[in-house]
Amino acid sequence: MQQSSKIPRLLIISLDGFRHNYLHEHNLPTLNRFRNEGVQAKHGMQPTFPTMTFPNHISIATGMYQEDHGVVYNIFYDRLLNITIGMSNDRDNRQWSNPKVEPLWITATKQKVKCAVLFWPACQNKFNGIRPLIYSWSYTDDIPFREKIDNAISYFREINFYLSEPDKQGHTYGPDSPKVRDTLIRLDGDIEYLLYKVKCELNDDLNIIILSDHGMTKVKKVIRPFVDKYLNKKSVETSILSGALFNVMPRTGLTETVYNSLRNIPNVTVFKRNEIPERFRYS
Structure with a gap:
């Protein structure tokens, strides 16, 4: 990338469930270009416990552990609010009333930085009465990744961008499946398309961070405590x-x-x- 402008542009992309060794196991030239030509975490990223999508994306956005920001599961019951909270919560139910829990897009918005958050968990909710300038109301796979890229490029100053792949394929078919391989190869091509758009429309002036929330492993046995009669x-x-x-x-x-x-x-x-x-x- 060329030297950034006086007010840097930033794009953060989360590839859900992208296991650490996918970069070595598959032919992903564009993603490996980021690793080889850019800056990478020496020992990778350590997810918070438990390694699930919703809590880890809030940890990434806030820099807080789950016991501090309060999101402890993809879906969970809040005894204080007497509601069930999950990634599909469209309504604001006072679940983000703690002033200490502040995602980076809220910090940016408070500092008058133009900010867009696309499909990131909880991006549609108010944090202490504040939303980013641009946000998506709910996640959908019906919009192709390249169309989402086009939308993202059209905004700019800072954008958080969440994609459910390859997590969806990993859960359904397993991390070593051909479905995951094909998805990774397609994603690598989409990232190449992103770089092309950045060069053509932003004069190659964009800082890009690509990360993931957790990895993926094979499941050898499923235990169902109620069905298997371990628990009444x-x-x-x-x-x-x-x-x-x-x-x-x-x-x-x-x-x-x-x-x-x-x-x-x-x-x-x-x-x-x-x-x-x-x-x-x-x-």
């Missing part, structure tokens, strides 16, 4: 099972019963909330 569903108020994490809220007086039942599941570690190790930053 009537013993818990609420439960969320997604990926490798199972959260439950035991009914009053049944905490020890639920705890001991879950400990019977092979190869599973069970923590009460006040016993979660500090390294997880999750309690």
